[in-house]
Amino acid sequence: MLTVYIADDEVWVVLGLQKQLKKTGLAVKVVGSANNGLTARDEIGKLKPDIVFTDIRMPGENGLELLKDIGELSPDTRVVIISGYADFAYAQEAIRGNAYEYIVKPIHEEDLKNVLERIIKEINPEQTSEENQEEVKQIAHESAVSIADKAILEIQENYLKDISLSVLAEEYGVSAASLSSQLKEKLGMTYSDYVTSLRIQKAKELISTTSLSMQEVAEQSGYSDYFYFTKVFKKVEGISPSKYKKEL
Template sequence: MYKVLLVDDENRVLKSLENGVDWEKSGVCVAGKANNADQALQLVQEIKPHIVFTDIRMPGLSGLDLIEKIQEIDPKIQFVIISGYADFSYAQRSIMYRVLGYCLKPFDEDEIAELLQKAIEILNKGNTATSMLQDTKNNSLQQILKFVDDNYMSDITIQELAKRYYLNPNYLSQLFKRELGLTFTEYLTAARMRTAQDLLHTTTLSIREISENIGFKDYFYFIRKFKKETQKTPGQFRKEHYRHG
């Protein structure tokens, strides 16, 4: 039976994850739990897990830094990121580390079971043709994410992206959701909102100008979307965060 290590700085999250999933049904067992990266690294040496579920934001070493260190110990270990934040920059970096998936809290047991099945298939097949296929998929997605990051101010659609990279639109939509835990629209919106916050923080551009610069044709839609993402209007955000000089 494959062993799973759970890593999160909140005990209630660890308990919820451990008790909320039928691990044995998927053919695995929870062999250890850790509250921080140091504990996790020690347990990796002691229990030698096959699969690691790790939070991405923790005090000290981040989840991605932890993954990098664990991969140096055993590159065959499979990883799933758990997070309460739909943060596209973290999701993008996770692709570089061949992370199997990005699960947002609260957890979906069916989604976790699917990721466990994928991990088990990879572990069963070792470092055969599967690793090569994973590399190809990751490289393609990295190229797509870079294009979106460079062109988010344009009117990008999933259909145009799929055509550019010779993919089926439905497959590309599934790829975003499965690998990043985000839809294409959520990823695009996150890129735009991050730039909007930066412009509000560092420039005197009007809110309408910022809206246009990041790809929103409808000024009022931008304001609604910004408030939904940040719980503040652009004006409130600027008042609280604007850096003079």
Template sequence: MYRVLIVDDEPMILKGLTVFLQQSGVSIASIRSASNGEGALAAIREELPDFVFTDIRMPVMDGLALCAQIAEMDQKVQTVVISGYDDFTYAQTCISYGVKEYLLKPISKPDLQDTLRKLIQRAEAAKPASAYLSVAKMDEWMAEIEQAIYYMNQEQVTQLLHTWEQEIATYHMQDEQRIEMLQEFHVLLMKKLKARDVNIELRPLLELKQGMSFHTVYQQFTGSIQDTLDSLYRRRKGKLKDPIEEVKIYIEQNLGSEVSLEEAADLLGLHPNYFSVMFKQMTGETFVQYRTKRRMEYAKRMLGEERYRITDISYAVGYADHSNFTKTFKKYEGISPSEYRQKMGI
């Protein structure tokens, strides 16, 4: 597990990066923070972190001075510099202090995940190859089995469980170490599944007794996952539902209502923030962009029928304010609703 130190004088950056790291799926032992270089050095002396994420522009002691101090310590601390300034001079200076990663604000989750992957790969490469599992490989397996469980892919789940048990057996570890790792993995998998769907739960592992074999505990782990699949199947009545498609249908059926992101997330039993990110990843559009697009497409179909007044169409697609509808339509189509009708010869 990794220890992380975040150094930034902006509270929102500290909070946001902390949340990103907590949701990254990486095994993190601790996340601490400091508002400047001096505070960071004090935190480093108290407990040596594995990764330091630091801003450049800070009062008291800036990020470059902090990087220089860390470089002088000659410790296995990997530093990532965060800056809102796309300045090559800063990047050059950072490289001279041994900094290998440079993130620009605003930080996106994909950029952070990519950076974490590189940090972990370097950290793992520095460890004895036969003594530790690859964290990157664990993260990849976690993502695969989380998705397989959520979409109830029984064949893939069975294959992943079998492959992973064989994989773990190839590492030079004591059964106690393997069991401890599996317990942590189980807890993390529960958290990630709960983030996807509040109604998903993994059966807890039974009380572990001293001297228990890893194979016995792994069977418990397998049983826990199978119970979850059975529960999901019963709840979904044997029908695999694509959550994004469910929301699209709901939007289509309620174009005249102000369907909010929170309402759609609640429909699926998901946290709004998680649902928002998932929707954007799956559709390439934000929830509001997609809802607006569908409203305007429906409005265009109604405008093609002379029997509908433009004010009626405005209400039908959820706009009580006619001027707001006209403004949105023009932004979407490039012309006003009345001009659109004229263009169609109506």
């Protein structure tokens, strides 16, 4: 059983990745997680997991700094960088820092399983991974996967607007229930939770990198109602946006 640690400042990503890891059916176990780099560094040094999945942008210590520390604290740990920023410069720096792999969010289950199978074969060459899905079943799901992928890209481009799941479903010629199910399978979370996670991540970036008022941050993160924005932010992050700014 390989041990896994997850470091990402988005709680929805951590939860989603945990679900995806379980769905692979492979012999891996999540032994810990953190929402900031400093906590992750300390726990990884103690746990010495076989695999670490880490985001790049995190408070306290970013993923590339964490990658360097892991090389010293737990040199046998394979580090997989996950990021929502498809920036080749990040990939280059991650590779120079001896990252095992670089995956762009949203994480596709097939990509995740491929990485895990490679690591399992390296660590436990005698252990045979589970067989892939039957070819017929895979073909049957190809159209669904294609629709989900397209929908995810459209959501990422338009999450600041009022996106309707039913409108998206109509656009791709499927029912809202079907698209909802496909998105949940692909993302490891519901459609609304995914939109929320994108918006709150945008809010955190604005708070961290600009001097905008909280009202302006709310509006530029897709929320016309400041009080509702504050409520959602606190539900996701555990603290209010104002307190989040003070703690930076």
